[in-house]
Amino acid sequence: MTVTIRDVARASGVHVSTVSRTFSAPHLVNAETRTRVLAVADDLGYRPNRAARALTTGKTHNLGLIVADIANPFFSSLIKAAQAQARLRDYHVFVADTDEDPQVEEELIQAFAKQVDGVLLCSPRLTNKTIERLGEEVPLVVVNRRVKGMPTVLMDVGRGAGLALEHLVALGHRRIALVTGPSGSWTSKEMQTAAATSEADVVFLGPNPPTALGGLSAVTDVLASGATGVLAYNDLVAIGLMEGLAERGTEVPRDLSVIGVDDIVTGRLGSPRLTTIAMPTAAAGRMAVDLLLHSVDAEGAPGVTTLETSLVVRESTGEARR
Amino acid sequence: MTVTIRDVARASGVHVSTVSRTFSAPHLVNAETRTRVLAVADDLGYRPNRAARALTTGKTHNLGLIVADIANPFFSSLIKAAQAQARLRDYHVFVADTDEDPQVEEELIQAFAKQVDGVLLCSPRLTNKTIERLGEEVPLVVVNRRVKGMPTVLMDVGRGAGLALEHLVALGHRRIALVTGPSGSWTSKEMQTAAATSEADVVFLGPNPPTALGGLSAVTDVLASGATGVLAYNDLVAIGLMEGLAERGTEVPRDLSVIGVDDIVTGRLGSPRLTTIAMPTAAAGRMAVDLLLHSVDAEGAPGVTTLETSLVVRESTGEARR
Numbered sequence: 001m002t003v004t005i006r007d008v009a010r011a012s013g014v015h016v017s018t019v020s021r022t023f024s025a026p027h028l029v030n031a032e033t034r035t036r037v038l039a040v041a042d043d044l045g046y047r048p049n050r051a052a053r054a055l056t057t058g059k060t061h062n063l064g065l066i067v068a069d070i071a072n073p074f075f076s077s078l079i080k081a082a083q084a085q086a087r088l089r090d091y092h093v094f095v096a097d098t099d100e101d102p103q104v105e106e107e108l109i110q111a112f113a114k115q116v117d118g119v120l121l122c123s124p125r126l127t128n129k130t131i132e133r134l135g136e137e138v139p140l141v142v143v144n145r146r147v148k149g150m151p152t153v154l155m156d157v158g159r160g161a162g163l164a165l166e167h168l169v170a171l172g173h174r175r176i177a178l179v180t181g182p183s184g185s186w187t188s189k190e191m192q193t194a195a196a197t198s199e200a201d202v203v204f205l206g207p208n209p210p211t212a213l214g215g216l217s218a219v220t221d222v223l224a225s226g227a228t229g230v231l232a233y234n235d236l237v238a239i240g241l242m243e244g245l246a247e248r249g250t251e252v253p254r255d256l257s258v259i260g261v262d263d264i265v266t267g268r269l270g271s272p273r274l275t276t277i278a279m280p281t282a283a284a285g286r287m288a289v290d291l292l293l294h295s296v297d298a299e300g301a302p303g304v305t306t307l308e309t310s311l312v313v314r315e316s317t318g319e320a321r322r
Numbered sequence: 323m324t325v326t327i328r329d330v331a332r333a334s335g336v337h338v339s340t341v342s343r344t345f346s347a348p349h350l351v352n353a354e355t356r357t358r359v360l361a362v363a364d365d366l367g368y369r370p371n372r373a374a375r376a377l378t379t380g381k382t383h384n385l386g387l388i389v390a391d392i393a394n395p396f397f398s399s400l401i402k403a404a405q406a407q408a409r410l411r412d413y414h415v416f417v418a419d420t421d422e423d424p425q426v427e428e429e430l431i432q433a434f435a436k437q438v439d440g441v442l443l444c445s446p447r448l449t450n451k452t453i454e455r456l457g458e459e460v461p462l463v464v465v466n467r468r469v470k471g472m473p474t475v476l477m478d479v480g481r482g483a484g485l486a487l488e489h490l491v492a493l494g495h496r497r498i499a500l501v502t503g504p505s506g507s508w509t510s511k512e513m514q515t516a517a518a519t520s521e522a523d524v525v526f527l528g529p530n531p532p533t534a535l536g537g538l539s540a541v542t543d544v545l546a547s548g549a550t551g552v553l554a555y556n557d558l559v560a561i562g563l564m565e566g567l568a569e570r571g572t573e574v575p576r577d578l579s580v581i582g583v584d585d586i587v588t589g590r591l592g593s594p595r596l597t598t599i600a601m602p603t604a605a606a607g608r609m610a611v612d613l614l615l616h617s618v619d620a621e622g623a624p625g626v627t628t629l630e631t632s633l634v635v636r637e638s639t640g641e642a643r644r
Contacts, residue, residue, distance in 0.1 A: 034353075062433055076392050111382075269588060
């Protein structure tokens, strides 16, 4: 009869996860407990299974998670969900912030490669080619970018942008400004693709930094564009834009309708409360961890998972001014 | 006379490098040997030299940074400044979030110990005793907690709380509620100490989770306290409290004045805009990195740096209702 990890746990008087950790991350187990568990395992003739044995060969039980801006609530929601999911599997998550810099992004992947078992790369700014090359150094799962042969989680922002534009068209808006994000952003490209099929006349303004400051500095171009409605790259850009519009005496939504993307809490608190595309950040964080641990623990075909987005109508959109 | 690593090696009957490894990478030392070396070190009163320890572990050029809640803008401001300062010195920063859980905090310090050259521990929830013990495993710099013999950066929240209470007293408030933070929080204790010397009659309500939800669930106690002014543990608590007050039809500042702590952007955007104690988070992040890299690169006396706070009066405070 095969001796299982449960038999060892019972005979040692410890939890199954402690036995698991004794083989996968012995330095995290109290020395006395470790000695007892190993002695019991020897006595019973327990052999950790293939996956567990792979873990003993240098697995750290840490995951890296790289984001473009740790201060953006879009990413902190994703981080919280990813670390909760990782903790269930006995992994810690280390987070690193690229400040939107592709060079820093590449350095961080390399720094993580030596310290963690795998990396979640969120909304990268690197080229696909570079990401593919870095995937040779450390297991990667990518969020919000399609990269060939790599496990991927996408949030369907193209569909969300379509809903936002339909909402504006239904309110009578004929000319709409799309305030785009940074170059290299997959999300920004998806939004532009969606805009190309809109009934409205959509003008693209950008690229812009994906921050409140980016929105603030787009105000002049937005006002000059003749648009009556705006779809911003994300909520931070929309919030910055609305601040700048208020300073110029342009009232939202009376004079101009504004829609953001993400559904961060800051947009819900401000005045007017922001109409936005809700992004499934928590689900994406959990899914990315599952894909990564799958690719870390066993060989599986890399998959692409696409998560739904939805329109949340609040106070920043209204009928087009005649 | 100072006890050296050589004295410990001689008395334990092992090589100097084994003593060194016992303190820098204990999982690499046989448990029996480790126990003997630690006992001898205790007997002789040996304190390992931080710099020597860093050198023996081999520099990774990575720093760990541990926060209680990565989603709180108080911490993201500190993180951004710390990573910018670290980057100037060619170090990467890996961030980890404890979700306010002391057990997770301890695990994360241990997980980092093997992967980074030193750790910045921000607003810890662990006991001082545990922090001192973990400081033997990896160089630590502590932010917002006094720990014996450890380099420390403090933000003078006691002085800030004093200014906040004086502001309320000047507006005619005689009974003030202090909505305290989590137990184990140094910041919360400092605020309580400051309140003890206030001219006003200050009631302590808590402990509370340091989140908007924590503030929301304090509403009933605040209303029952008979206070006309509130000093909240932080801005998130103040924002949650104001949301709850609005639901009960209590108007801020007409019926109740509210002050937060931190000066996060969310407080500046809401309505009414929040009066708060500005915390020097960016300066603290930079200073903590400087202290850590000093303690990593060279031996220096661990210092305590205290940074000033200030009162920012906005719209959530007004004259006490008669």
